[in-house]
Amino acid sequence: MTIxxxxxxxxxxxxxxxxxxxxxxxxxxxxxxxDSPLRSEKTASFSVWKKNNLWKxxxxxxxxxxxxxxxxxxxxxxxxxxxxxxxxxYSPIPLxxxxxxxxxxxxxxxxxxxxxxxxxxxxxxxxxxxxxxxTGLVGEIYYLNNEKNYFGLAFKNDxxxxxxxxxxxxxxxxxxxxxxxxxGFDSIxxxxxxxxxxxxxxxxxxxxxxxxxxxxxxxxxxxxxxNQYQKAYLMLDNDKSGNHxxxxxxxxxxxxxxxxxxxxxxxxxxxxxxxxxxxxxx
Numbered sequence: 001m002t003i004x005x006x007x008x009x010x011x012x013x014x015x016x017x018x019x020x021x022x023x024x025x026x027x028x029x030x031x032x033x034x035d036s037p038l039r040s041e042k043t044a045s046f047s048v049w050k051k052n053n054l055w056k057x058x059x060x061x062x063x064x065x066x067x068x069x070x071x072x073x074x075x076x077x078x079x080x081x082x083x084x085x086x087x088x089x090y091s092p093i094p095l096x097x098x099x100x101x102x103x104x105x106x107x108x109x110x111x112x113x114x115x116x117x118x119x120x121x122x123x124x125x126x127x128x129x130x131x132x133x134x135t136g137l138v139g140e141i142y143y144l145n146n147e148k149n150y151f152g153l154a155f156k157n158d159x160x161x162x163x164x165x166x167x168x169x170x171x172x173x174x175x176x177x178x179x180x181x182x183x184g185f186d187s188i189x190x191x192x193x194x195x196x197x198x199x200x201x202x203x204x205x206x207x208x209x210x211x212x213x214x215x216x217x218x219x220x221x222x223x224x225x226x227n228q229y230q231k232a233y234l235m236l237d238n239d240k241s242g243n244h245x246x247x248x249x250x251x252x253x254x255x256x257x258x259x260x261x262x263x264x265x266x267x268x269x270x271x272x273x274x275x276x277x278x279x280x281x282x
Contacts, residue, residue, distance in 0.1 A: 005067075008085050013048045013055050013066050019088075020073070020169050021145045037073050038062065039241075040176040040215040059217075060241060073170055075195070075271065106173045111154060111162075112140040120153055123167045127195060128275045130202040137181075138198060143173060155179065155194040155212070163194055163214050172214075178222050181210035187231040190249065192216060192242060196235065196270035203278050208233060216245040223252050232257045237269045 014032045018024065025044035026033045036046040036057050045058040056063035062072070070081040115121060115131055117140055124131060141154035141162055152166035154173075161174030179194065187208040191197045194212050211226065213219055216236070226232045232255040236242035242261070250257040264273035 003082055003086050005082065008067065008082055009065050010053065011066050011085060012050075013053055013069065014050070016066055016069070016085075017048070021150065021171060036060070037069075037170060040172070040217045062240070074168070075269070106164075106171070107144040108141070108173060109144060109149070110140075110142040112142075115140055115153065117151060120151070120166065123153070123165075126167075127199065127271055128202065128278060129195075129198050133202045134198045137201070138194070141173060155214075157212075157214055165195060176215060176218065178214055178218050178225070179210075179212040180225060181212075183209050185209045186229060187233065188226060188229045188255075189233040189235060190222075190226065192236045192245070192269070199271040199274040200235070203274055213245070216241045219245045219248055220252075223249070226253045226255050226257075229255045231255055234259050234261070235263075235270055236261065238265070239268060242269075 014024065017034055017037070020037070022034050022037055024032055024034060030049060030051060032048045032050065033044045034046045034048070035044045036059055038046075038057055039060060046055065047058065048055050054063065054065055055069055066085065067078065067081050070076070070085055071078060074081065074084065076084070114135060115124065115138060120140060121131065137155070139154045140151060141164055142149070142151045143164075144150070150166075150169065152164040152169060155163040155165075157163065157175075157177040157179045159175045159177040161172055161177055164171045164173055185208045188211050189206060189208045190211045190213065191200075192213055194214065197210060197212050200206060209229065211222060213222060226249060232249065232253060234246050234249060234257055236246050238261055246259055246261070250259070264270060267273040267276065
């Protein structure tokens with residue numbers, strides 16, 4: 001299959017975002033603003049420049065073209081991103097239609113405790129997750145967004161909200177917050193996202209309590225939780241955000257914080273590491 005990089009890079013980022021279910025928050029002469037798809041925020045600071053079709057997340061300082069954005073949202077490689085973008089149809093949206101796009105809230109239709117949906121099971125297989133090893137930690141969510149039906153993996157946080165993931169969408173239903181899983185240990189392992197937690201537990205044992213931030217922006221709020229433990233094992237991403245959050249926790253917690261990212265040095269995150277480590281067993 002021939003892939004035209006110039007054609008892929010010309011896919012309007014605002015169309016890509018809207019097709020993924022993200023709502024346009026405001027429009028100026030040159031920019032379109034969304035809530036960041038990469039972190040939690042109260043004020044939309046994710047900007048798309050219509051003229052050169054580039055994006056920037058002013059909250060994190062990250063930016064780039066549509067391929068780099070797809071890599072981050074879907075947590076995949078460059079090659080995987082261009083192949084997936086090449087398969088999709090992101091036809092132009094008339095400006096009048098974009099302007100009329102209103103803020104929408106996800107409307108919950110159904111929650112299921114276990115994953116049974118074939119598409120979601122296939123997605124889990126692609127991420128090298130083993131459903132039988134992580135039963136009770138993740139379920140399914142069915143919801144409406146802009147009057148369209150969607151579904152995804154559902155991971156509950158401590159305020160009753162749900163992180164949502166499927167092959168094409170990364171979002172949240174309800175209030176964004178961290179997730180704690182307490183087992184009575186005197187140590188806690190800190191993850192950035194729940195896919196990383198599920199990746200590790202699919203293949204290896206973890207003898208500690210668990211904290212999933214669900215967004216690095218929530219890390220400061222989690223410090224009182226971490227302070228309840230003697231040790232904190234940090235397994236965040238190997239990127240700018242992961243570096244910043246790791247340093248923040250090490251400097252602010254009273255627990256003995258241990259950075260374990262050396263275990264998957266050379267990989268972006270735990271899922272990339274686990275997929276490679278157990279690629280012949282998936």
